[in-house]
Amino acid sequence: MPLEERYSLKKHNTFGVEACARYFAPIRQVEELEELLIADMWKSMPLLVLGEGSNILFTRDVDGLVLKNEIKGxxxxxxxxxxxxxxxxxxxxxxxxxxxxxxxxxxxxxxxxxxxxxxxxxxxxxxxxxxxxxxxxxxxxxxxxxxxxxxxxxxxxxxxxxxxxxxxxxxxxxxxxxxxxxxxxxKHPHFHTDYAALREELHRMGVKDLSLRIICDAVIRIRTRKLPDPAKIGNAGSFFKNPQILVAQYGELKTRFPDLPSFPVDAHTVKIPAAWLIEQCGWKGYREGDAGVHSHQALVLVNYGKATGQQILQLSERIRQSVYERFGIMLEREVNVW
The missing domain is CATH 3.30.465.10 (Uridine Diphospho-n-acetylenolpyruvylglucosamine Reductase; domain 3)
Structure with missing residues (x-):
């Protein structure tokens, strides 16, 4: 199998940030893993498995081996x-x-x-x-x-x-x-249309009879409208998880922020939209150099061109801190940081 050295990872992460792998190997079948990793040299090096790079932010080079998963079928x-x-x-x-x-x-x-x-x-x-x-x-x-x-x-x-x-x-x-x-x-679909945004989209489409194709098309329409295309603007989708907090804490916040939205998780816990928290702190559409927050979706951090992973990470930390200072909720990253 080909083993590349000093390999650029820019095209292998949807943020489109510059990073370099000391070694890079595409893996197309399990036997290649066994054949490659038996060598002693890898025992002292970090190994990173990479899919399509849509949930990772590189803040530094990979001084080891990147294994690109290309097992198909x-x-x-x-x-x-x-x-x-x-x-x-x-x-x-x-x-x-x-x-x-x-x-x-x-x-x-x-x-x-x-x-x-x-x-x-x-x-x-x-x-x-x-x-x-x-x-x-x-x-x-x-x-x-x-x-x-x-x-x-x-x-x-x-x-x-x-x-x-x-x-x-x-x-x-x-x-x-x-x-x-x-x-x-x-083979017998049970359609999941409880999500408000999906119901609204189906209504806009004038749907009378549901099908897998129609549900799929509605989801694609929503995501295309709300989320930036990584091929045009570097991003990894939702950067933060929606926080889950205790009902008691939610009650306290609701008295201070009457418009605070929530979704029940169980009898003791509710989920708060992270995008709402971030937007309330004034970050939606914010840009500093080429690192920013998307203008249509506050949950998405973007690279407008030449932002580094460190710049995007630093922006995310400022967002987290501001949300914590205002709401007492520390957001958790959904994106993996290398």
Whole structure:
């Protein structure tokens, strides 16, 4: 397999920031991992697994080996009258996979259309949008352990999914490459339209009869309108998680900020839109040099051209501090920082 040295990562991160990998290797099959990593030289170097670079901010070079996940393939491995199981390579583009499912009338991921990134990154982040999380359709995750050089199989329960969280971000952070994901999808759709923005979009479209294609199209319309295209403006989508706070704390904040929106999580917890908090602090549309906050979505930090990762990170820290000073809520980054 080709092994590049002093390799530019600018085109491999959607922020489009300059960074360099000491070594870079595209991985197209599991056997290449075993063959490459057996060398002693990698034992003393950092290893970074990279998908499509849509959830990472490089603030420095990678003085080690970047493993680019390019393992592809979509295969039906099991099927019943009601369900289908698909084994999908971790290097597959997520949106193309969603469109494959919609085109074949496999239900479960249509609300997750146009989320940037790879299939292998989806369970790591437990991606979610418009009332659906990927944990609802993941049946199994197969990953290569970078240190023990063995394939590990994780059931859905093993993945310890949480809000934008999983065992892959915690116990196994930086230790695995997800090579395949098995999805369990339905042949009989149950449409998820509880999310207000999605209902409103369907109403604007004049939809009378729902279908997977219509749900998918509505989601694409919303995301295209609200979020910047990384091919035009460097960004990694939502930079921060929506914070979850106790009902008691929410009650106290509501007395000071009557317009504070929330979504119930359970009997004790509510979710607050991070974008609202950031906008209230005056950051929406803010720009400093080429680092800024998107004018249409305060949750998205952007690179207008030549911003460095450090500049974007410093801006994010100022935003976090201002939100904390005003609301007593410390925002948590959704984007990984290297």
């Amino acid at each position: 979509i295969a039906v491995i099991r099927e019943t009258a009601d369900e289908v199981w698909l084994k999908v390579g971790g290097g597959e583009n997520w949106h193309r996979f969603v469109m494959f499912c919609v085109g074949n009338h496999y239900a479960g991921v249509e609300n997750l259309a146009l989320i940037p990134g790879s299939v292998g990154a989806a369970p790591v982040q437990n991606i979610g949008a418009y009332g659906v999380e990927v944990k609802e359709v993941v049946d199994e995750v197969v990953a290569w352990h970078l240190e023990t050089h063995e394939l590990l199989h994780f059931s859905n329960a093993d993945c310890a999914f949480g809000y934008r969280d999983s065992i892959f971000k915690q116990t196994y952070r930086g230790k695995l490459m997800i090579v395949w994901v098995v999805f369990r999808l339905s």
